[in-house]
Amino acid sequence: MLKRLIAAVAGASLALAALSACGSGGDSASGSGSGKLVLGFSQVGAESGWRTANTKDIQEAAKAAGVDLKFSDAQQKQENQIAAIRSFIKQKVDVIAFSPVVVTGWDAVLKEAKAADIPVVLTDRAVDSDASLYVTFLGSDFVEEGKKAGDWLVGEYKDAKEPVNIVQLEGTVGAAPAIDRKKGFEQAIAANPNLKVIASQSGDFTRAKGKEVMQALLKAHKDIDVLFAHNDDMGLGAMQAIQEAGLTPGKDIKIVTVDAVKDGMQALADGKFNFIVECNPLLGGQLMDTAKKVKAGETVAKRIVTVETVFDQAKAKEALPTRKY
Ligand code: GZL
Numbered sequence: 141m142l143k144r145l146i147a148a149v150a151g152a153s154l155a156l157a158a159l160s161a162c163g164s165g166g167d168s169a170s171g172s173g174s175g176k177l178v179l180g181f182s183q184v185g186a187e188s189g190w191r192t193a194n195t196k197d198i199q200e201a202a203k204a205a206g207v208d209l210k211f212s213d214a215q216q217k218q219e220n221q222i223a224a225i226r227s228f229i230k231q232k233v234d235v236i237a238f239s240p241v242v243v244t245g246w247d248a249v250l251k252e253a254k255a256a257d258i259p260v261v262l263t264d265r266a267v268d269s270d271a272s273l274y275v276t277f278l279g280s281d282f283v284e285e286g287k288k289a290g291d292w293l294v295g296e297y298k299d300a301k302e303p304v305n306i307v308q309l310e311g312t313v314g315a316a317p318a319i320d321r322k323k324g325f326e327q328a329i330a331a332n333p334n335l336k337v338i339a340s341q342s343g344d345f346t347r348a349k350g351k352e353v354m355q356a357l358l359k360a361h362k363d364i365d366v367l368f369a370h371n372d373d374m375g376l377g378a379m380q381a382i383q384e385a386g387l388t389p390g391k392d393i394k395i396v397t398v399d400a401v402k403d404g405m406q407a408l409a410d411g412k413f414n415f416i417v418e419c420n421p422l423l424g425g426q427l428m429d430t431a432k433k434v435k436a437g438e439t440v441a442k443r444i445v446t447v448e449t450v451f452d453q454a455k456a457k458e459a460l461p462t463r464k465y
Contacts, residue, residue, distance in 0.1 A: 179235050182212045207432075225253065261431060262277040285448075305338045307339045352377075376404065
């Protein structure tokens with residue numbers, strides 16, 4: 141009698157599990173069961189103006205493309221991204237995409253997605269995992285962005301006779317844009333031996349941390365000529381610290397940043413920043429096109445590089461009125 145009862149309960153729970161899997165997009169042919177492509181997306185967080193613009197664009201693009209978007213915000217924690225990807229695998233979404241907060245630590249979960257036969261698209265940032273574990277990487281060339289910032293400084297100080305002291309606010313430790321912008325920047329400024337990085341520290345891509353670190357740098361160094369910040373938000377936080385120290389940003393200390401979000405472009409147009417390298421967050425349309433191609437079994441390029449430009453103060457004034465983000 142007891143055996144029959146246990147068998148009955150076991151059978152029921154198995155059926156229940158199968159039902160719930162199907163109920164949450166178990167039919168991988170159509171994902172949500174509505175025939176729509178189901179895309180699981182794990183976002184880094186909401187740490188900067190760039191990130192919020194990127195999120196908004198992905199959500200709007202999904203709606204416009206008729207894609208059923210399962211969106212997860214990891215609050216800049218890798219463990220939350222891994223949990224979200226595992227949840228997408230369990231839901232049997234059609235495609236998984238994510239912007240990896242750091243480059244390392246993804247092999248296991250990417251292998252789980254591969255074993256579940258769910259294709260993975262990287263957006264925005266890269267990983268150091270084997271390239272066979274994802275279909276494509278759609279995002280900027282961060283080394284090139286750092287180089288553009290460095291090249292501008294080399295030109296700006298080509299006639300300098302004295303050392304030019306630079307402090308660098310790096311992005312999140314271990315993140316691809318932080319690693320590669322630093323690499324491109326420092327390679328570029330090597331062309332002018334007067335350009336010296338006297339301090340370099342992470343501000344985690346946030347305004348608050350950028351201000352805090354710049355306050356400490358201003359106390360430790362009385363002879364800072366230039367700040368290179370890996371994103372506008374850290375530059376804006378540092379700008380406040382510079383002003384509170386009684387100095388004039390854009391004049392006493394020149395400021396070069398990356399992103400070109402509205403607040404950064406306003407600071408540039410107002411003469412408080414001196415140069416911004418654009419990092420385009422509007423990846424949503426390309427992501428939806430790529431996800432549909434991947435689902436349809438079409439081949440996509442292993443690397444899709446985002447198109448972006450640079451802004452000086454005059455160009456920022458022209459661009460601001462029509463800036464999308
Ligand atoms: C770059 C992106 C970076 C931005 C920062 O593609 O990953 O992360 O430059 C954001 O503003 O926080």
